[in-house]
Amino acid sequence: MSPDLPPVVPSVTAELVEALSPRLRKRLDAGITKLLARPVARDGDTVRIAVDDETDVVLHAPGGTVTGADAIHCGCLLAPDCLHRAAAASAAPVADAAETAGAAREETVTRETAPTPTGGARPAETETATADQRAAARAVFDAAAAVLEAGTDGAGAVLQAELLHAAHTARLAGLPRASAAAISVVTGVRAARSADPGYRLADLAGALVDVLGVAHRLPHATGPDLTALRGTVRQPYHPDGSLRLYGLFSEPVLTATGYAGAVTWTADAHGRLYTVSDVAPGGPARATGAADRAVRIGDTSLTHRELSRAGLAVSGATVSPAGRLGAGAGVRAVRAPGVSWRSEPLDRLWAVPAAEQVARALNGGQDLLFLEVTVTGTVRETTGDCLLADCAGVALRLATAHDDPSLPYRDNLRLLAAARGRLLRIVARLAPGPLPRALLLAAEHPTDPAARTDLGLDRLQHADLPTGAAAPPAAVVPTGDEAPLHLLRRRVHQAVPGGRGVLALTASGSGDGVRLRRLGLATAGDLLDALHAAAADRSRDPFGRLLPADTAHFARSWLAAALYTDTVERALCANAWGATTTEAPATALAPSTAR
Known part of the structure; x- marks a missing residue:
């Protein structure tokens, strides 16, 4: 994945890859590698990749994003059915409509209305997912399960395109949360395959848990649970009157999806937090430079760096549920004095x-x-x-x-x-x-x-630094990862890069399940054994040939183990801090249903 290329919406990549012949699909990953090594030139909204001395691939990205297949042109003789267009789309970051970029464009202000009296009317029937939504959820689950089956090492551009196609279908069916989760998985896979320094195995494993969990639960969900699983496309902004805000700090934003910028955190007199963001397509240079750009709210000329230490008086404010300040036409803001962290109200x-x-x-x-x-x-x-x-x-x-x-x-x-x-x-x-x-x-x-x-x-x-101060040498001490739970967690993480095969190879002779049960983690031991069994479960036909693997069964087994690990780690975290937590809601499936 190249940050020099503009983001491409998922449907475009899926369309271009699907149009390739079987022969070209086999060559797509090699084509992407070659294309990433070629020079890239940007001229406004146009990005040009020099395939060779005589051929260029041109991407037109009005507004910073490629939104149609016809916006990618190639000068080779096989165009438009060539490999280069699909390779360029697959090498670019994935555009997501739910990204924080363009928050002002997506802002919708909703106003509270009084509830309609129901009187003696009969209660409405419990809402369930539509047939299109159930089909879209199954498609997302199957595509994500195929990626998990292959692992990042085997999940090439074709499998990625299938997941992007499922993400596009989910968005059209009104499932923005499943769509965004699927796009996060593709982004993580591309970062892993390109050795991106920002790639984190735990983050990709978490994205897989999210997409598989949402897709698994959604067809059977009802009421508020269904609403949460569907998600929302736009941030609903509510009027919040006048605000007096005090700057706390700013942090840079640099994502694997090709977005960068800064977010400034502020607080009001009651300690409620609000954010002002400036995130758009870009790389590290934009992340470091955004702090000195003026905040996009009202007529204020404050930069993010200045706002983090000053204050803001806002009238006609609109705020999202997450605390993000809107930048609509009716919002007015002027600079106000800030306070130190040791002064009220901070x-x-x-x-x-x-x-x-x-x-x-x-x-x-x-x-x-x-x-x-x-x-x-x-x-x-x-x-x-x-x-x-x-x-x-x-x-x-x-x-x-x-x-x-x-x-x-x-x-x-x-x-x-x-x-x-x-x-x-x-x-x-x-x-x-x-x-x-x-x-x-x-x-x-x-x-x-x-x-x-x-x-x-x-x-x-x-x-x-204090006078005479010197940094002490780093001590090498146990990381605390020797808890028995790591025996299950490492197998969950191993499946992400290596796929089913790596767990099938480690199934024989592994005594980790026995050790977990001996140490009191019987459920973890059972889940680990079930995961290994699902990985090694390959049936043969009467002629001894291997039948297609049951990717859904393996994905459910992996999901159950990952969910259990996350839940136990959450409890360990609370115990380490002396915190009290409520019971964590199930996000995927009960362990007993994984078998």
């Missing part, structure tokens, strides 16, 4: 106990944590160094929020290690796991508590 955000904040995040609420910590050192993990900190008696690990080298997260984390023994207020995002862990986003200045640093945008210097 001070109250840090007054909430950490356990209560973690419980809120695990129960589906805001995942930002406002913590007061004492830096105690660093620890070396397989993914890099982490800060060790004490948070009211809890040993906390603070990791970088993004590993892209163009963002200063990692450099700033190394310098903050020199503030050992100092009490700092920080803003972090919860990272659920068996150990207390969070992703560090912003922190107080090491020597000036009245100032703060946006760790993804600002760069600390050695002069900012």
